[in-house]
Amino acid sequence: MSRVFNFSAGPATLPEAVLEQVRDELLDWRGTGMSVMEMSHRDKPFMSIATEAEADLRKLLGVPDNYKVLFLQGGATGQFAFVPMNLMPEGGSADYLVTGSWGKKAIKEAGKYGTANTAVRPADDKFDHIPARSEWKLDPNAAYVHYTPNETIEGVEFHQPPEVGGVPLVGDFSSNFLSRPVDVAAHGVMYAGAQKNAGPAGLTMVIVRDDLIGKARPTTPSIFDYKAVADGESMLNTPPCFAWYVSGLVFKWLLDQGGLEGMAERNARKAGLLYDYIDSEPFYDNPVAPADRSHMNVTFRLAKPDLDATFLEGAKAAGMPGLKGHRSVGGMRASIYNAMPEAGVQALVDYMKEFVRTNG
Incomplete structure (x- = not known):
């Protein structure tokens, strides 16, 4: 069998060394006599996998101590709703930098929970550039500013976090997550689906600053509440264990690549x-x-x-x-x-x- 060069936008290609390790450990993970897919997420073997994966992710990104790292389900599309549920108060508003198709989807979803302001959007939705900073209309009283660092469909990317004043910056990093260093401290929340750069589909990672946790609306389901998930160490319910494990192997591969x-x-x-x-x-x-x-x-x-x-x-x-x-x-x-x-x-x-x- 020969491997192809897979140019798919996602689920995407994974490191061959990681796939080989998954193959070798599939039936018996480190002498447990079982696959990671079979073990309890509450037992020591999987807890060690989870702890090590978080530590490696923090090392890769240089995540400050005052940020929680959450491992969730629901994809980035789920976060389109989770973010306003957790950060936008009743009757509040948020600003959205719309520079492509995923930004359009994010602002549409946020509009269900409050006022989602279009702070910038190219004329006629010509998503072939990021409009100049002078064209942005930011509200200093917004609960947060949301942007999409990389628009997968149109191929437009912010190569640095945008300057938005003192308002918390929220980024959907799904398609350029772990592709380069990024200033985590410039963001209030970073989130990403795993299936582009970090692992298989089914896992979503959220990196959230401590002061933004605990503000969810009373009607927010517990499984969507960042505080409840953080308090439960991402195990409020059964997490996507296998995807978490494979992503942990990818984190180690990235460390080995420099x-x-x-x-x-x-x-x-x-x-x-x-x-x-x-x-x-x-x-x-x-x-x-x-x-x-x-x-x-x-x-x-x-x-x-x-x-x-x-x-x-x-x-x-x-x-x-x-x-x-x-x-x-x-x-x-x-x-x-x-x-x-x-x-x-x-x-x-x-x-x-x-x-x-x-x-x-």
């Missing part, structure tokens, strides 16, 4: 290789402003859209599936998350060159 500093250098090289070729070849086009281009999701279009299906079929046959753009925007999208090797990006560039030679 941590987030090492991953940032590697991801910048991969993205640069692909963008440089796209910019040099008129047959392909990336519409995103260069300063705001994602290092995780590289979107591009062919000069001859009628060849899209041919391009995708050829890529899949060459061992490169998952390049079809999101149905809402079309075109192509190469998701080059942490576990995508540089050889995979080079293989894609080589295929794109050959496609131009035979179809250009």
Whole structure:
């Protein structure tokens, strides 16, 4: 069996070394005689897995002591509701920086719980850039400011946390989580689904500052209440144990790769290789402003859209599936998350060159 270069936007490729370790431990984790999928989340074996995973995640990100790390279910989409339930008081408001499709979904959900202000949104929803800071309309009395550091569908990324004054900053880091160092202390809340960079689908991580815990509305279900979950050490109910375990292995793999500093250098090289070729070849086009281009999701279009299906079929046959753009925007999208090797990006560039030679 040969492994493909999987360019899917998520669930996405995982480090091969991690998959091999999961395979080797699948039936018998460290002499327990059982799989992690079978063990009680309350017993010492899984408790050790959970504790070690949190410690490694804190080390990777440099999480300050006054932040809780929660391991939940429900995905980032669940957090679209959890955040206002926990941070927006009755009759309150929050600001949203809408720079892509996921920001649109987040603000729509927040509007069910209070006033969700659009602090910035490109005209005509032309999500090919991040509007200048001078165009933002922030409310100093907002409960929080929400943004999406990386928009997976359009390929737009904030490369630094936005300056929002003293209002708590909330970030949906799902698609660039652990891809580079980030200033956790600049945020009140960071959350991310695991299935892009951190592990398999089913696990959601929330990093929340202590002073923002304990403010949930009285009607908030306990399982959605950050304080209740923190007090229960993320085990208020049975957590996604297997996804938590695999993510813990990914955290160790990242530490072995030189941590987030090492991953940032590697991801910048991969993205640069692909963008440089796209910019040099008129047959392909990336519409995103260069300063705001994602290092995780590289979107591009062919000069001859009628060849899209041919391009995708050829890529899949060459061992490169998952390049079809999101149905809402079309075109192509190469998701080059942490576990995508540089050889995979080079293989894609080589295929794109050959496609131009035979179809250009």
